[in-house]
Amino acid sequence: MIPTIKDVARKANVSTATVSRILNELPGYSEKTKEKVLKAIEELGYQPNAIARGLVSKRTKTLGVLFPNVSSIFASEILNGIEDTAHEQDHSVIVCNTDSNGVRTMKYLQVLNEKRVDGIIFTSEVLKKEYYDALVEMNIPIVLVSTASYRYPLPFVKVDDKHAAYSATEYLIKNGHKKIAMISGTKDDSIAGTPRVEGYIQALKDNNLSYENRRIVYGIDFGYKTGVMCMEELLKKAPDFTAVFAASDEIAIGALSVAYKEGIKVPDDLSIIGYDNLKVAEMSIPPLTTVAQPLYEMGKIATNMLFSMIKNGNTAESRIIQHRIVERQSVKNIQ
Amino acid sequence: MIPTIKDVARKANVSTATVSRILNELPGYSEKTKEKVLKAIEELGYQPNAIARGLVSKRTKTLGVLFPNVSSIFASEILNGIEDTAHEQDHSVIVCNTDSNGVRTMKYLQVLNEKRVDGIIFTSEVLKKEYYDALVEMNIPIVLVSTASYRYPLPFVKVDDKHAAYSATEYLIKNGHKKIAMISGTKDDSIAGTPRVEGYIQALKDNNLSYENRRIVYGIDFGYKTGVMCMEELLKKAPDFTAVFAASDEIAIGALSVAYKEGIKVPDDLSIIGYDNLKVAEMSIPPLTTVAQPLYEMGKIATNMLFSMIKNGNTAESRIIQHRIVERQSVKNIQ
DNA sequence: ATGAAAGCGCTAACAG
């Protein structure tokens, strides 16, 4: 059988309390007994039962993380940052793949509550009222990543999407482009959808370029296929553009493929700028110029915020993370 | 405060035992009391404490999964399959990012043991003796994914790497290629390294093509940069090949980039076949022909195996998963 | 059909 603290105590001729003290580095024992106990632990191959510990201490040293899609490159970079930071602090992370499904999300929230995780990181999705209510009910720290809520007071970690889109568009303008199209992702996404479109329009206006409705096209998500379809649509609808701002790298790469197939040379005939700076951005042909969100970093920051909330019981300040343009080879200066 | 089973019992005027029975759908209560109890649960917003449950039942309904690198596209597709299946069966998954680091891996194994997970999935890495020993010590079901061990009797789920490499090479040969180079990943990897090289060599031999040492080059991993470096090396060392078999899609894409930069047209001047069939394979320019490993599927299969082991207490049969060639546009028939 | 009570393995007063 698996040895318990009792077995250790018996073997070392001390009480379980003493073993517990030694295990938790609490004061109250001599070097001598410590050695005795450590020896017993060693010999028995004893490992404390974290479940029992969790029951009494009410701290499970585990975090819950929700993603709409764990297998997206986007999510996995954030996860990497979260996991690394959690591990540094001796915590585990339970991943939840919500599939952007309300029922499934609620189910996960319930499970995380039942498993008494110490904190939750909610990523990349609009926070619905029912999620918020469930979250509040749980009464544990929450941090939002790559999403935010202006209705509910939860701390978030994200870039300023409008600003980042503005920067991307402006970058194109500075490179001499005047006819700039945009491929947006989901149309009514209040986090990654509308703000980026607004940033794009704002940049055009501020530079006295006319904004034309036909130059912007919407997809159903932020994936590669959306990029392909939207690019085709754009080419059909309004082919007179010299640059396109894609709302994600995957969209940009989809657009790139279409351009390639149509014999349009990037960046000679057409410039493309992406959004995210995923690892694939540097792997594309040509390497993609894009506005970078430091995803790994964002995961780290959010997790550290969560830990500070867990420790101090306070709430953390939201963090707007700086984006930056990563210049590669998909944009040409045409002036 | 968070309501406990006691609160429910009190409110419903029954014992905690009865509440427990109802919660667990065990026999022994009338419809009437069931309703009373359900009502109390509802009103209190009671959610059972999985930690307390785990302590007595010795089942935590959580699985541990170890990856050398969670943020790789490769890993995240497997994770997706695992998570989906676990969720179907009402289990959670704790992800561990070992970084291919022995110390870190051992640490995770310890944590998973302390947290009393019900089973473990170990992926993509050679199983060292110390891991195996720790695993055995834990006395819980284990399944290996995308790796295997011939020294230790653990069930695995993987494709036949040698066979898959053979198929890829043969595909090139059938398309008229005679001078075929190979970019391998890690040299001494007994799982994803050597077997693929062997498959490549075997295919050449079986087709009476000479195997030339200079046509095979090794990297330090299976990543994009390795692809870039190895392709450059290959071009320098032995430029007289018409096709290359890359040991991973990322390597293939790295090779593709170099070809592009050097003005070598794929597939007109050079054919490239990859390995894995990651999502990026269809996003590349041109879309990459590759040998597919059904990663999501493998994650699912492994998880189901794990569940069957957990339930029946037996061990499962290892599964060799069929690979297949996915024809896209990076290979040209030149005969 | 239902309840009382004994733990699961651990921590945390409290006493000494």
Next chain:
DNA sequence: CTGTTAGCGCTTTCAT
């Protein structure tokens, strides 16, 4: 410095 003991929230005999 060390031990005793009362839980943490639940499941599970064993009675009734």
